Amino acid sequence: MxxxxxxxxxxxxxxxxxxxxxxxxxxxxxxxxxxxxxxxxxxxxxxxxxxxxxxxxxxxxxxxxxxxxxxxxxxxxxxxxxxxxxxxxxxxxxxxxxxxxxxxxxxxxSDGVRLDLPEWLVPLWRASLGDAAEAMAEASRARAPVFLRTNRLKTTRDAAISALSEEGIEAEAHEISATAIVVTNGARRVSQSRSYQDGLVELQDGASQAVIDALSGQTPARILDYCAGGGGKALALAAAFPEAQIVAHDIAPQRMKDLPDRAARAGARITVVAPEDLPNEAGFDVVLCDAPCSGSGAWRRAPEGKWALTEARLAELTAIQAEVLDHAVDFVAPDGVLAYATCSMLEPENTAQVTEFLHRHPGWSVNAQRAWTLLDGGDGFFTAQFSRDAASIS
Incomplete structure (x- = not known):
């Protein structure tokens, strides 16, 4: 052609x-x-x-x-x-x-045309991102880098980069995460490479990997990925905590249909459960809620989401996020951690959710909170970790 x-x-x-x-x-x-x-x-x-x-x-x-x-x-x-x-x-x-x-x-x-955003979203975008709002809009128009996650169950980052190089795929370590590799040439060959098919690397955004890194101070025996979706974070959790039991759950189990095969390729131990089979107990040391969101941090990968988002849909999503947290909290062990994450850069889905959760759940506090923007190299992500106050445990 x-x-x-x-x-x-x-x-x-x-x-x-x-x-x-x-x-x-x-x-x-x-x-x-x-x-x-x-x-x-x-x-x-x-x-x-x-x-x-x-x-x-x-x-x-x-x-x-x-x-x-x-x-x-x-x-x-x-x-x-x-x-x-x-x-x-x-x-x-x-x-x-x-x-x-x-x-x-x-x-x-108009500002919406100039920034390539729906007109209604411009004020919220500016309020959420402040001085970085225009830079984030510009970055959202660019093609996203291709990130890989080193599977530590099978290899090291340097060894993975070398293996990719032998197959003509140029890649380098990225500072956003200790497992992150960014592909600089040959990205379209990754899925057919031996390195990928043998489970040495997984396709996963760098900031998504950093969300798992943020849990590195924990020593959990049992972890629940409450909104597992395709299972990318469950796989990362299995590699980060190889001694822990990883349970993957999603309200729509069909989203996890490929996860058993992906886990087998990665050498990961993951138990996949449908909603009706999820243990009804507060026995998980870490419960991760990668909640449904606007995807505004990943619009350069999935730009249709930017144009499909409406005020009504955003309100619906924030209600779902609150509901997810309110349900997931019941599975957290008394001294466990509830981790919340979105691939969003919008304040109502992030810091506002943290504030509202604390209002609804007295006796809980925020241990850690972090946001990544496109200027950090990966997608826009947010995470917060909650735990019960000592007085509420005793």
């Missing part, structure tokens, strides 16, 4: 997304119907689509319309490419620009 044909394919895919199709489904459908497209073509089209999704509002202004064509025109302009080289109408290239498209891109921009 020519560069122009790749842009035309991205335009068609983006129109499907604007009509309501999930991005991954639209990309998969195009790939299945485009057998002529090689791996480099598919990667380039995917990059166009996700690059456009991250900056949809500002690119629509630069392209003159909130359509696949307008947004991809804005993307081409933002990359400093002459649109006439792409929009030529030759072969499978997009049709030449109209006079209106040639003149587009000079409209005044």
């Amino acid at each position: 020519t560069p122009a044909a790749r842009v035309q394919a991205a335009i068609e895919i983006f129109d499907s997304i604007l009509e309501g199709a999930p991005a991954e489904k639209a990309l998969l459908g195009w790939a299945r119907n485009s057998r002529f497209a090689g791996s480099k073509d598919r990667a380039a089209v995917r990059d166009h689509v996700f690059g456009a999704l991250r900056a949809k509002r500002s690119l629509a202004v630069r392209g003159g319309a909130e359509t696949g064509r307008g947004i991809l025109l804005g993307l081409i302009r933002s990359q400093g490419i002459d649109p006439d080289d792409i929009f030529s109408g030759i072969g499978h290239a997009p049709a030449p620009l109209s006079d209106a498209e040639q003149a587009a891109g000079e409209a005044p921009q």
Whole structure:
């Protein structure tokens, strides 16, 4: 495919997304119907689509319309490419620009357009991030780095980096976590590499790894990952606390369907339980609640979430987070720790949840609290650790 044909394919895919199709489904459908497209073509089209999704509002202004064509025109302009080289109408290239498209891109921009955020979210974004708000918005438009977690059950970080190098994947240690490796070249080869298939490394964001590092002062015998999802943190917990019993639970058990195979590959011991099989006892030394959230710290990876979030949905999520904490607290041993985490940078999901939890649960205190932003290298994350006051235990 020519560069122009790749842009035309991205335009068609983006129109499907604007009509309501999930991005991954639209990309998969195009790939299945485009057998002529090689791996480099598919990667380039995917990059166009996700690059456009991250900056949809500002690119629509630069392209003159909130359509696949307008947004991809804005993307081409933002990359400093002459649109006439792409929009030529030759072969499978997009049709030449109209006079209106040639003149587009000079409209005044609101803060929401300039920052590529929903307009309603701008005040909350600024209130949550303060002086870093504009830098976080800019960083959210960039492609996220690919992080790997060293599986300490099988190897060391240096050995993992060497093993990846032997397979043509360039990577280096990252300071965000003692287990973090960031891939600098060859990221698309990771999932097919021996290092990954043999369980030496796992795909996991660096800040997500740091959330587990924050528990390193504990010596738990039993750990409950209460909102396990796909199981990334359960696997990290199993590697960080190899002597502990790790129990993975999720209210939607189908989310954990791949976890037994992932655990076997990693050499990790994890017990997967459905809600009805979760022991009804306060017997866990650590209960981790990686709660459902806006995902605002990971919007550069999943930019559709940015445009789907509404005030009503945020209110729904904060209510769910409070409910999760209120349920999970019953599983914490008397001298245990309740750990809360989100991949969000929004204050209502983070520090406000901490304050409200303490109001609802007298006799509990915060032991530790930490936030990571995109400027730390990984995704935006927040964590807090609660424990009972000594007076309430006795």
